[in-house]
Amino acid sequence: MDGKDGNPERTAKWLELLCLLRERENAVVLFSGGVDSTLLATAAFLALGDRAAALTFRSPLEDPSEAGRAFSAAERIGIRHVILESEDLEVPEIAGNRPNRCYACRKHRDRLALAWARQQGFASVVDGLTLSDLEEDRPGRKASDEDGIGHPLLEAGLGREEIREISRLLGIDGWDRPGSPCLATRFPFFTSLSEDTLRHVGRAEGGIAELGFTLVRVRFLPGLGAVVETDDPSGVAAQRERVLRILKDEGFPAAYLDLEGYARGKMGRLGATGR
Template identity: 40%
Template sequence: MPPMSVNDKVQSITEALKERGSALVAFSGGVDSSVLAALAYRALGKYAVAVTADSPTLAPGELECAKGVAKEIGIKHIIITYDELGEPEFARNPVDRCYYCKKGLVRELKKIAEERGINTIVEGTNLSDLKGHRPGRRAVTEEGVYNPFIEFGVAKEEIREIARELGLSVADKPSMACLSSRIPYGHAITHEALERVGKAEAYLQSLGFNVVRVRDHNGIARIEVMPAEMARFLGMREAVTSRLKRLGFSYVTLDLMGFRSGSMDEVLQGR
């Protein structure tokens, strides 16, 4: 059998969602969940709902982005409050912290689904995500969350292609992991640290560094930008250092390897 085209995959996902009768989409406003929400709305109309968790680990501006994309799509959008730090194991920050976050979040999503008579929760994990360290994947599998991108073999670049076809504004939006990924494993996650990191990244984004991470190593900021932007960054080092120290960082450093997704997972290699 020849491999499925992107259009075939879209059609298959749409039909699979339609067969479910109703769906609650775990919706962050990133490209993956936005495409899934758009397909769910196409398949189910008013029987599809997108739910966004407003939480301390959500980067500044992401909630407003999610609201805007939901409006673009036309899907009903519900915002709930969820504080992952209320999950003791998550706050302790073990290497599988995402498992505890996802467990707690799905618990809250199930409450919404039950209240509204929705029988399926769907989530946008895609084929490309399976390559990395993804303990949250185990949680959603245990909880029976449906991942159509996995079922039909949809990779990240295909999702971006679908987003462009659908005219979604987030088609080329950089991936944005939750702010807890800026804290080294084994170091407790606090509201103060998350706020500090979020404000630091928002500041750097305001300077034009769209792809940026500020990793918080006990008050030492390890900043990741794209290698091509390092020279420009260094030209701003005095202003950046001053601002980040005012936010509470003791030292401000630039990671010479540049931005790479999941750099905190590098310590797990060989485990």
């Protein structure tokens, strides 16, 4: 980091990350465009140059702007970037929003990533799993370990806050952007997912975010409507009419404001895990 970091331990972890990547013949980075995978892609490009590539999946499970954001981030890094359609809703566990959807989704995407990597002559695929992720229930981690996906950030001992700070020091755009879990987490388990319902939730969240909110979740409860959860409930209440118009335009019959504000795992309290 060109001596800009006054934290020797953090600097050592960054250098260890580069060393771990240089030990690989080449690597495909599973690249969402989020903070963790962007730092990993940056490191991979610095360590491996044109022997690194970034692979992004485009899916109804993510807001459509996510793939575009990943494209822009990869362009800034300079790394080769490919976007594949993942067709996630063809997987029954995902389309039915079953409790094992995350595991099934990761297995499905790993198969696609590994097949693409082999076709392109890449020997390894790596993801943005971090030390902080070990504190949470991550079914996808079990799947990725089974599939031989590497975790360089974890191997280097990097946690979420260290990754943000290194990204800031490196001048990486979006280092402070909040995470955006897949849209399936906005629905209770066993609620059938379709491109339409996912699109409505994604557009509603985007519309409310444009009103000036950093973190927005629109939870869909069948038979009730939408529950709006943000980092600023009073701010949402102050813009009640505009928020209601956004939700009604997306077809939600009723809208509710979560007065507690955003909290991870809120759907889990209803027996329907989400983030």
